[in-house]
Amino acid sequence: MPTSASPASRRKRVRLKPEVRSRLILDAARAEFGTRGFTATRIEDIAARAGLTKTGVYAHFAGKDAIFEALLTDALQQVNAGRAAIWRLDGSATAADMVDAYLDGLYQMVQDPVFTELFRLLVTESQRVPELIRHWHAQVVLRYRFVEQDLINECVRRGLLRDSPLTRLFSLSVAPAFLWLVSKMILRQDAEYPLDQVRQIHRAMLLDQLQPR
Amino acid sequence: MPTSASPASRRKRVRLKPEVRSRLILDAARAEFGTRGFTATRIEDIAARAGLTKTGVYAHFAGKDAIFEALLTDALQQVNAGRAAIWRLDGSATAADMVDAYLDGLYQMVQDPVFTELFRLLVTESQRVPELIRHWHAQVVLRYRFVEQDLINECVRRGLLRDSPLTRLFSLSVAPAFLWLVSKMILRQDAEYPLDQVRQIHRAMLLDQLQPR
Amino acid sequence: MPTSASPASRRKRVRLKPEVRSRLILDAARAEFGTRGFTATRIEDIAARAGLTKTGVYAHFAGKDAIFEALLTDALQQVNAGRAAIWRLDGSATAADMVDAYLDGLYQMVQDPVFTELFRLLVTESQRVPELIRHWHAQVVLRYRFVEQDLINECVRRGLLRDSPLTRLFSLSVAPAFLWLVSKMILRQDAEYPLDQVRQIHRAMLLDQLQPR
Amino acid sequence: MPTSASPASRRKRVRLKPEVRSRLILDAARAEFGTRGFTATRIEDIAARAGLTKTGVYAHFAGKDAIFEALLTDALQQVNAGRAAIWRLDGSATAADMVDAYLDGLYQMVQDPVFTELFRLLVTESQRVPELIRHWHAQVVLRYRFVEQDLINECVRRGLLRDSPLTRLFSLSVAPAFLWLVSKMILRQDAEYPLDQVRQIHRAMLLDQLQPR
DNA sequence: AATGAATGAGAGTTCATTCAT
């Protein structure tokens, strides 16, 4: 039956530039690895999602491990990129403004399927590439955290934010959003708590702890 | 491998009572599944850890899926059991007492390897047994949470705790500890933040939000 | 059609003792490797010839290389064993007696399919296991050759054999038989020269060179 | 491998005349097939040695089998060509002269890597092209042998050579050199016997058998 | 209950070959 969807799915060999195809493969790999985990994902799954046969994948990557590593390297660079601009608020910002800007970035991130898949991958398979993880943590995560903490300290000094337990280890401020994310990953549905409610309470908690009295 | 005699091992068939052996198998399965994930774990790994050969496992469980389900059912029942008694504080308790009792249970839990393994399993493989997860969530997690929230509400009414954003969704109070746990799971080491520091700040934050002013 | 030969070839799983099965596998491997060479032989070929499925082979050997090595080790030990007793002729032997005993052993060997297969394997694949080959050559071949040469020297001293170029490097005396073997291996048929003629001339040449004048 | 630029190589597509490139490919094929055997040799190996990529090979040959056949046809024609002129000695030659001329040609041949590779190929893969082999054997080998034997017979008649077992089947006279060759092929080194010693003894044996007494 | 040989269903990877450029 010649329906619109390619019937025999044999679409005659499409040739793409390496960069394009590699991109497709990495995206496919993120989706597949992130959903099923490393071992349960077949090269063929990735290939199909990237629009070629499994053999074609080997023209671009040396093997399953290489795909995995390339994917992680690639994905880890992208994460936090979205949040980098968060703190560029001018001096006139109030604590509430800052909290809202912060939560915008954070909740966008935890709702992004790309981030979710990467996050699950990290929890599940990080032991597979310990060096890569360590490097990312040291060079990206910690670096980001220092910048953020410095900024918070500066705000406290200026009196924009109240000095509180939270400002002493500000990275903990993501915790409620991550709790929601983990819960969602386990239940595979939003149902645990409505995200809105979590964010609302989260906002109130942050203001409670950060707003100068 | 064959063609070369294995020097160690080979303990000559030990026969145990079914309950005992099943217990061993389930514990082994938790450790193995929790470390490597479902697909990457081989029956043989579990068997070896449980002290028999892979064929022996089939005398106790129908197959890999059956082991997994039995293990989860079993492990999920145990979790929270340790924390159930936390709130049995009499009326004379102060907010600080309550917080400390709470944190004792919580941090003991997140440091327990059994819990860690189970937690990773939930994040990684929960889609494998959605019914089981849903049932556990509804019957155990939510039930526990209601009881807890009721208790908090009662404390607030009595003035033992201050009404604050956190008391309106008290389950968020575990968030910092879970953030630490997730971080540790990803980095596969404690190094991210020292647990003590996290707990200290966590305590200060809770007191800040719960203690009557 | 239930003919005598197993129709569906599914003979219900025969269980054999490891030694027996390993023997079967090694024999099968010799035949297959010796005919097609290492790379062109599939584990499945060997398995079928040994009466099990390819997976079953892995219960006995770690892999293709392991089979190959085990096979060579095994086969190399057997070769020459047949010839070892050749020189146990008493002092009353004439040169003709010695030559005939010698040729009996030699021509039996070069006609033995087991030897032929091994020989082809050595020519084709010896670079795959250089250590093994070197060890075999030093410990078996050279050792045998020294014994043989000593014996020849002794015969010459006693006047049983004539001192001639051949007695100075007696191992060359196999050359015509090996030439026939190589020719047969290339042509895959006896047709090159009739073996009998070669042997006859070979005998005459040896006598010509060894018999005291 | 992809995802990392290869530093050396990559000479930007050199276009050669078909005959030239075909020659390169055949030579490359001889070296590769002769070293590893047919199945273990990859088109890519041959291509690389011939200075192009594997796809380029298909512009000159229909496939792996075609290369193999072309190579053998080509190489078999070349062999013996070197030895054809050996017997053009005039009537004044002595037996020693003839033997030396004969051995010059023979030992040059068995030391030629081209011949060695071809020889191994014949031993290993001759069943792949039985017709070709049969034809070569009948048209080239046997023909040569007849000429040679006729010449020997003539020499014997003239009294230049002694009638002996060897002159009745003169083709056996190559045997010691081939034994050395086979030994070298198996051990992949000259070490078995020094070539000089073999040749010396070989010479003495031939003279012993051919020189008129 | 426990073992170890044996099996069937893959999975990753390689390779001869083809297609589009």
Place this chain on the structure above:
DNA sequence: TATGAATGAACTCTCATTCAT
């Protein structure tokens, strides 16, 4: 003529599972 992306057909090896003991 030459290239490199893409393909299909193997092939090695793994693993959950079964069978006979």
